[in-house]
Amino acid sequence: MNNHPAAGTFYGVGVGPGDPELITLKAAKLISRCDVICYLCNDADSDRPGRSQSKDIAQDVINDRASKAIEIAIPMPYSRDRTAANKAYDQGAKAIKSALEQGQSVVFLCEGDPLFFGSYAYLQERLCEAFTCLSIPGISSPNAASAVAGIPLTMQKENYAVLSGRLSDEKILNHLREFDSLVLMKVGQSRPRLLALLKESGRIHETVYVEYATREQQKIVYDVTTLGHEAGPYFSLFIITRHQRNV
Known part of the structure; x- marks a missing residue:
């Protein structure tokens, strides 16, 4: 719904997993022409x-703009306490709302895809009743990790799931038993626990670990039993696939 006919449009733009060359043409076009660029x-x-990861990815496109854009930076605390995060999103939405009411187009830069574990979704939720909100898809981290590791995520009749590594042990084990292929996202601090669950499920030798897919510091580990049991970085995931495929 758009209650402001002359208002600008709010775009959630996926800038992909990290390699600037993976930004889509449509995303680059919007970044080049919008009035306001917003990011966490x-x-x-x-x-x-x-520091903004999403802005870093899009920096070359921003630098190539014919004119300088207004920028709205939304400082985000790194905490699992959603109270602080919600306050940051509230403040960010207020600043975006002001720009939209002035008829300005606002592009929110989002790592990966805006609606796949994307921060854009929280801003869209706060603004969509009053303004036009459009999402421009980007390459998500599971697809990027699959590509750099050379592993198909799923084939033929295989089933596939994407899980947060922050789920309970019981839920993760149940999914490891039920699904042929899985991606465990948000590994980070949960890496030692997830490695133990992969071993318990008997699927540790069907697992590949990827950090920072498509970025300069990219790391791929095909034998995850060699991984240390310390925490991993935020941008890391496990891909679990069956060795024997019924094709």
Whole structure:
């Protein structure tokens, strides 16, 4: 719904997993022409305050703009406490709302795909009743990780699931038993626990680990039994597939 006929449009633009060359033509076009560029960034308490992963990915496109865009940075605390995150999204939505009411087009840069574990979804939820919100899909991390590892995510009649690594042990084990192929997202701090669950399920030798897919610091581990039991980075995942395929 758009209650402001002269208002601008809010775009959630997927900039992909990290390699700037994987930004779609449509995404690059919108970034090049919009009035306002919006993105999440590290808050003041982080090691690198103001740093934005999504903006870094799109920086070349931003630099090539004919004119400088207005920028709205939304500082985001790295905490599992949703209260602080919701407050940041509320404040960000308020700033975006002001720009939209002035008739400006606003592009929100989102790593991967805007509606796949994407931060854009929280802003869309706050703005969609009053403004036109459009999502431009981007390459998600499971697809990027599958490509760099050279592993099909699913084939023929295989079933496939994407799980958050923050789910309970019971839910993860149940899915490991039920699904032929899975991607475990948000590995990070959960990596030691997830490795133990993969071993318990008997699927540890069907697992590949990928960090920072398509980025300069990309890392692929085909034998995950060699991984240390310390926490991994935020941008990491496990791909689990059956060795024997009924094709």
